[in-house]
Amino acid sequence: MAQPTTSLLCTGLSFEWPDGRPVLDGFHLAVGPGRTGLIGLNGAGKSTLLRLLAGELTPTSGAVKAAGEIGYLPQGLTLDTGLRVDEALGVRAAREALHAIESGSTDQRHFDAVGDDWDVEERARALLDRLGLHRLGLDRTTGELSGGEAVLLRLATLLLRRPDVLLLDEPTNNLDRAARERLYETVAGWGGVMVIVSHDRELLQHVDQIAELRDGQVTWYGGNFTEYERTVAAQQETAERLLRNAESDVQRQKRDLAEARMRLDRSASYGRKRSVTRNDPHIVAGKLKRQGQETAGRLQGMHTERLEEAKRKLTAAEEAVRDDAEIRIDLPRTAVPAGRTVLSLDKVRLPHGITADLELRGPERIALVGRNGAGKSTLLRTIAGELAPLRGEVVVPVPLRHLPQRLDLLDDKLTVVGNVKLFAPGAGDNAVRARLARFLFRGGRADQPAGTLSGGERFRATLAALLLADPPPQLLLLDEPTNNLDLASVRQLTQALAAYQGALIVASHDVPFLRGLGVTRWLELDGELRAVDPM
Structure with missing residues (x-):
């Protein structure tokens, strides 16, 4: 099983589809030992990121490094319906060689095919039993499997390989209740690096940390999904309070600016009338006018700066409040x-x-x-x-x-x-x-x-x-x-x-x-x- 130093590292990772649509740009990620739940809105790039980590996609720029072997369970899994179960598990050659040796063969090719894996057949059967696939014989074909059984068989294939890093993309899709419970047990007992993309709240209760992919960046939250929800709820409560305060401050600064302009206009009008009444010389009147304009400019500039600062805080507050749009049906x-x-x-x-x-x-x-x-x-x-x-x-x-x-x-x-x-x-x-x-x-x-x-x-x-x-x-x-x-x-x-x-x-x-x-x-x-x- 995985060693404590096993990790995944993405540096400066960028990727775009052939039509030029960007998914990730200068992305950085470091994943250490433990089970990580990768969540985010649809279209955020979660599945694309897993495919990049698994080497199924090539990044436009940047690099992905993994310490150890990677096992990957994709979404939308399809199996060749003509495959035998032992072939899908990757153990057919070793089984046939083992049976040949048990029948008395001394051919070196058979010993090479078995290697040190003399209990491969027992391990395969035990793993199928643990995942609820006990009805499957190793000699049967995968065309007899349901969608959920195909997912479990693919998972069994990965577990037999004993990878250091396991990437699971929506692994509970198509699984019935009993199969989900078996998957939860498998995840809970995993000792290496695991990254799970899932919408299954119960599965996400078994992770050690949550990584949320949003706007091309990952935010980390310690604990399982319940802890994540509690943290986000508290953050959103604070963000909404700050948003209300920022909205009030913008309105207040707008009123203060309007009132300051009215006061300055009245003061300027009064100064002009007073100068005329006193019959001030033009040079004195001009000096007084310039002084008044400078004072007015400073005051107006101060209120304008306060308003702009209030607007910047409002924008920041708005960005902190999550506003995930919802689909609407009216038929x-x-x-x-x-x-x-x-x-x-x-x-x-x-x-x-x-x-x-x-x-x-x-x-x-x-x-x-x-x-x-x-x-x-x-x-x-x-x-x-x-x-x-x-x-x-x-x-x-x-x-x-x-x-x-x-x-x-x-x-x-x-x-x-x-x-x-x-x-x-x-x-x-x-x-x-x-x-x-x-x-x-x-x-x-x-x-x-x-x-x-x-x-x-x-x-x-x-x-x-x-x-x-x-x-x-x-x-x-x-x-x-x-x-x-x-x-x-x-x-x-x-x-x-x-x-x-x-x-x-x-x-x-x-x-x-x-x-x-x-x-x-x-x-x-x-x-x-x-x-x-x-x-």
Whole structure:
């Protein structure tokens, strides 16, 4: 395992995408032993930074140095479905050599392949058991895995390598509750350098420090996520108080400047009248006038300086107060009358013996839960018409849209605007841009190619394309929608869906998120679809 001196170091790191869009500029970072939670708004560059640290991207300038081997678990993991499990774990050659030696082979190649790792098969099986993958045989193929199982298998691969530095990008995506608990235990027991990008509050409770990436710089906070929230809340309370004081001071300085000008004007007017009354010589009158002007200039300059200083403090106070914009949804045509049938599943049978009967009426909100591999995504794809049921009938009499886990609905070569127009070809450019602004794609952001978007930005763009489609959906299917979203974006999504007036079916392992949606029914898929008590 890692030695105490193991570390990551970034110096003068800069990176920009091929279209010239900058992500980091002159960035510096030093990470020591322990578990670091890397957080920040979507688009801040967290995933890009991990890819730079892992060597998957080359910086425009600067350097990344790591003391030891790096293991990297990316977002949006895909595995070759034809791979055997032992091949994915990187132990197939060693296993085959070991079996050959056990069968009596004395070929030196087999001994070289095994090296000192004589217990490789036992370690691999034990690790799969620890991660809840005991059902996987080393000879099976990865095509049989669910999305969550693929993530755990990739993690097992990294742990078998015993890297000095472990980089995890949204590792709890697609994991069911039991799998998340196993991942938490793995993180809690890690003894080397670990950097975790995650929106999972429970996972972030297991870190030693929080690094927040904001505006191209990292701010460090000691302790776990609860400590971070407590510190930020106290800082924001102070910042908001200073902002109120600064606003009051600006108004006060404006009043003082206006009053000073009025007094000076009255004094100058009085001086002119007095000079005329006394019939002062021109030279005396001119001297008095110049003296008055100099005095007035000094006083006005003093008040102006005070006002400018107050404005500078106000600007600093405004920058200290966080103002993370929120997405807004206003789609009146999505409203569904309470008695209207939105979805009907009649004796539907899916692969692996899954059966489902369901009647959905009005603007109901369904939470679809279940273990990894239970078939939740398959059920949603069947409702969306992407898969045909083996038996039974699926009836959807209203406009429907499906947001899949992989967010693969966008054309990477098109801009955000261009992608939305694919779903709403009759909408004008100005109308599309006005609606995209509600999803935080304003100005040049709406012209970004979809291929350059972060995970959270891609989610917002996909959601915008679906909800701005013509006609707007009255039934929305969401498959693990909080994957790849930062904590602020999860809050924004929750508030946005609260304004949605259609029916919802949401498959998610994120129970706090589901609770915030105002779910009307909780359904569990475990061989069959059945109602369960609220979680």
